[in-house]
Amino acid sequence: MINDLLLKALNNQVVPRPPVWLMRQAGRYLPEYQKIRSQVGFLELCNNPELACEVSLQPYNRFKTDGVIVFSDILLPAQKMGLELEFTEEGPRINNLINSEEDIKKLQIPLANEENYPTLKAISLLKKEVGEKVPIIGFCGAPWTLFCYMVEGYSSSNFNKAKRFLHLNPQLSHQLLNKITNTLFLYLTMQVNSGANVLQIFDTWAGILSLEDYKTFALPYIKHLISDLVPLKVPIIFYTNNSHHLLPKISMLKVSALSLDWRCKLQEVRDNFGTNIGLQGNLDPAILLTDEVTVKEKTKEMIQSLRGWQTGYICNLGHGVLPNTPVENVHAMIDTVFEFSNEPVFAFTQ
Ligand code: CP3
Numbered sequence: 001m002i003n004d005l006l007l008k009a010l011n012n013q014v015v016p017r018p019p020v021w022l023m024r025q026a027g028r029y030l031p032e033y034q035k036i037r038s039q040v041g042f043l044e045l046c047n048n049p050e051l052a053c054e055v056s057l058q059p060y061n062r063f064k065t066d067g068v069i070v071f072s073d074i075l076l077p078a079q080k081m082g083l084e085l086e087f088t089e090e091g092p093r094i095n096n097l098i099n100s101e102e103d104i105k106k107l108q109i110p111l112a113n114e115e116n117y118p119t120l121k122a123i124s125l126l127k128k129e130v131g132e133k134v135p136i137i138g139f140c141g142a143p144w145t146l147f148c149y150m151v152e153g154y155s156s157s158n159f160n161k162a163k164r165f166l167h168l169n170p171q172l173s174h175q176l177l178n179k180i181t182n183t184l185f186l187y188l189t190m191q192v193n194s195g196a197n198v199l200q201i202f203d204t205w206a207g208i209l210s211l212e213d214y215k216t217f218a219l220p221y222i223k224h225l226i227s228d229l230v231p232l233k234v235p236i237i238f239y240t241n242n243s244h245h246l247l248p249k250i251s252m253l254k255v256s257a258l259s260l261d262w263r264c265k266l267q268e269v270r271d272n273f274g275t276n277i278g279l280q281g282n283l284d285p286a287i288l289l290t291d292e293v294t295v296k297e298k299t300k301e302m303i304q305s306l307r308g309w310q311t312g313y314i315c316n317l318g319h320g321v322l323p324n325t326p327v328e329n330v331h332a333m334i335d336t337v338f339e340f341s342n343e344p345v346f347a348f349t350q
Contacts, residue, residue: 002133006067007197010235010256010278012312018303019066020337021137022330023239023259024320025059026071029327032058042087043079046072049114049121056126060134062327063334067137067198068130070191072119074141074202077183078150080110080117094153098165104176109183112190120194127195138196140188142203142238143180143225144218150176159208166217173217181221185228192232199229200237200259204319206250207242214246226254237280241319251277261318266306278312283333285317288325292332299336 001007005019027033033055037045045051056071075092079085084095098104114121126136141149149155151162166173188199206218226236235256242261243250247269250258257278260269266279287298303309315337321330 001131001135001197003066004135006135006314007235009312009314010198010237012278014310017341018309018313018315018337020315020334021065021067021069022059022317022321022333023069025063025065025069025330026055027321028323029321029325029330030058030062031327032062042073043085046076047118049118049125052119052122053125053129056122057129059330060130063331064338065134065334067135068126069137069139069200070119070123070126070196072122072139074139074146075149076117076119077110077140077180077187078146081107081179081183083107083150091155092149094149097153098150098176101172101175104172104179107176107179109179109186112186117187117190120190123191123194123196131195135197136195137198137200138188138191138194139200139202140184140191142201142206142218143177143184143221144209144214145203145205146180146184147173147177147217148205150180159205163208166213170216177217177221181225185225188225188229189232192229192234196234198235198237200239201225201255202239203243204239204241206240206246207244209246211245211249215249219249222253230254237278237314239280247273253277257312257314259314259316263318266302266313270306270308275308275312278314279306280314280316282316282318285319285322285325288317288329288333289322290329292328295329295332296336299333300340303337303340 005015008015009019052071056068059065060068075085086093110116123138148159148162151165152159237257237259238253238255239259240250251273257280259280260282262282262284264282283302287295306313
């Protein structure tokens, strides 16, 4: 592979500069994405392998990111399991929510083939297009985060309905989480078989659980998923948001890197939880709403804040790129990372 910086960083090898890619690097802030979206719906786009491949490549073609994430959504497996998913102006919406044992029984564990998951075909197209040049990143949502949407129905700041279900029906919740985990295992396995070099698991809503509840309802399924994926020998990145209180547990996961949000201090996490695990992140996406000078400054500050950026570190945001982000600010962030090896940060040691 011509650009193996991301794989090296995930393997804890020394790199001349940190690799960089951005969560939601393809999306509404890009005019070339908007052009395609003005003609097709979001789900249609995810389920059209040629278009999904094209959209995945848009940020790579523009910025030369060190990884290409396949264009899809974490909620597609929930749809394939049998839920009616749509995307409205306000975001995702599931019309037949999980509310009972019957509902859970009805859910399928779909076969992971290209018919059920056009994303797999998109990955194999990406493999053909850029597989020799740059790593392809596959992904899924974590079981708990998918549970949130399947029970709540749409985005929420606290997912209280999902939590209510969890506490009133712990046994049923475990049944549901099990089914989700089995579905995700098949799906991720086939993502790797189709060409994904790296997997990222998004546990966006981890942080709304207490440590105790996380240990009961989220962690066992994540661990299960991760250990079942070990034979595939693909590095895994685990993303959580707002999860300071969960770090003692999350940092023990057998993953290559933790992707953290901007509330964490990367060096502090490294000091407290060891260097055995890589780190990814964690610029506040709101910084990309400012101007190029600020973006450059904050990007440098972030990298320099981590004394050991030469190993096990991947530059990224703390969450996805926001829709109204100016493209030139994304350019400024990525170019700052590209120029980083020229920085005289080592001058004083020589
Ligand atoms: O990173 C990438 O470039 C790959 C694509 C990607 C999307 N969603 C595309 C998308 C990825 C990795 C995701 C993950 C995802 N989806 C998560 C986990 C990470 C996170 O952001 O927390 C979650 C929770 C979802 C669920 C989801 N999808 C929500 C809540 C929304 C609505 C909010 C929003 O940003 O619009 C979506 C829609 C969505 N997913 C869009 C994109 C580009 C916007 C859809 C559009 O074009 O209108």
